[in-house]
Structures are given as structure tokens and as C-alpha cells.
Amino acid sequence: MSDNTNKPLLSIRKLSAGTESKPILHDIDLDVFSGETHVLMGPNGAGKSTLGHVVMGDPVYKISHGSICFDGADITAEAADKRSLAGIFLSYQAPVEVPGVPLYSFLRTITQMRPELKTTARKFRTRVGEICEQLDMDQGFLTRELNVGFSGGEKKKVEMLQLLLLQPKLAILDETDSGLDVDALSVVSRGIEAYRKDCDGALLMITHNTRILERLDVDSTHVMVKGHLVAKGPASMIDDIDKNGFGQFEALLDKSEAANQGGEDA
């Protein structure tokens, strides 16, 4: 449920960003309030994952213009670890493998780093066990090296395990549904639903698949084309995209670019 009486939890203003050599995001404005669920859609290569990484503070990307505020603070120049501690979580489209670090130790470390989540070893073990059960995940995974040799679907479940353990204020889920079989999809959907209900966290879901959204009350849908957010609408816009594709939105961008060009030429 959204609470629009307060300030946005995440407020992005006039943000342009990219790699050293390639501008990717242009003039992005986005507000997400606590407890809201936003969906970000767009064609392949539009810049959706880049936006997630830029909000998380991935140093690969440089911000050339604009600002990002989170929970009342300007975090535009903050490092990723500070943003994580402030309550931003990004589940990666392609989770990284970390040889030599057992999953359980990793989870314990990231939890202990948060003063509000610090707990005894016993309580922690119990909580992890509960979440594994919730996610239909074999606890044998906990002793394996983080993501090493995990299947695509198993890696996505590990991301969900982190989400439910950390209970961030804002979760950006980048194609958390991709590569999941039908049963895993419903387990992960239930996990996301639990996150939303248990801690009233805000969600920014990047997805190409509308099934994952069926259990969620979507507040806003955004469409990104060529690094621009070109449309914002209600949940019903997702069905429209499903039926009619992104052509209509690409046309919108072409039109606005042509209008700008006309203005410059005049």
C-alpha cells in the first residue's frame, strides 16, 4: 500500500549516466514511495539493468548529471556498501559466483553488518532454515560456495534468500523470474509477496514476464526505451504491453526526439 503523504523513499531527478565511453541513461525522473510496487519494462538493451546498477552505486557506471535521493539523503556520490546499509537491495540479472565463500558464511556476514539485524548464531540459523523452507530450497546449498555451480534458478533463489533475510527498504529485482521453472516461479512469487507484506518494503521489478506480477498489487508501470523513461501508467499498462509490444512507446520517443530536433533547428 502506498503512502503518498510522505516524501518519496527513492527520488531520482534528471539522471543521466553511462560507462566512461557510452551514455546509457538520459534524464531519468522516478519516485518510489515506501510500500509501493513499481514495474520497469522495456525492450532488450533499453537500460533497465543499468538503472538498477546506478541506483545501487555500481562503480562501472558514472553519473554525468542529476541526483539520487534515498530515505531523505542525497546518495548520488555514495558507495554501494553505504547504499546497501541504507536499505537498498539489488538482485542481479546474472548473479555472480564467489569461489571460496560458503553461502552460509556470506549470509551471516551481510546480516551481522546491519546493526538492526544482528542476532545470535542460533536465531540466525533458525531464520535461515525457515526461509529455505519457504523457498523450497535444500539446506545443502548453504555449505556450498556462493553461487558456484548453482543453476540459473538456484542462483535466483539465493537472491531471494538474501532479500528475505535483509528485509531492505527498497528491493530492485532485475529479472528475478527469468529462467525459473513453473514451480520455482510460484515459490519466488510467494517470497516477493512475503517481503512486501512482512516489512512493507518498496519494490522496483524489472521484468519481461507478467506472470511474476500476478500476486502483486502494482502501483505504477514505467517503460524505458533507449535509456529514456517514456511512459508511466497504472498496472493495466502491463496488459497493454503484453498485447501490443513496445512499438507504441518507441514511436513516442521518436516523436519527442523529432520535436526537440525541430526546436533546435528553428
Ligand SMILES: Nc1ncnc2c1ncn2[C@@H]1O[C@H](COP(=O)(O)OP(=O)(O)OP(=O)(O)O)[C@@H](O)[C@H]1O
Ligand atoms: N558495462 C557496460 N559496458 C558497455 N556497455 C554497457 C555496459 N552496461 C550496459 N551497457 C549497454 O547499455 C545498454 C543497456 O543495457 P542494459 O543491460 O541496461 O539493458 P536492459 O534494458 O537491462 O536489457 P535486457 O532486457 O536485455 O536485460 C546496452 O546496449 C548494453 O550493451
Ligand SMILES: [Mg+2]
Ligand atoms: Mg537487463
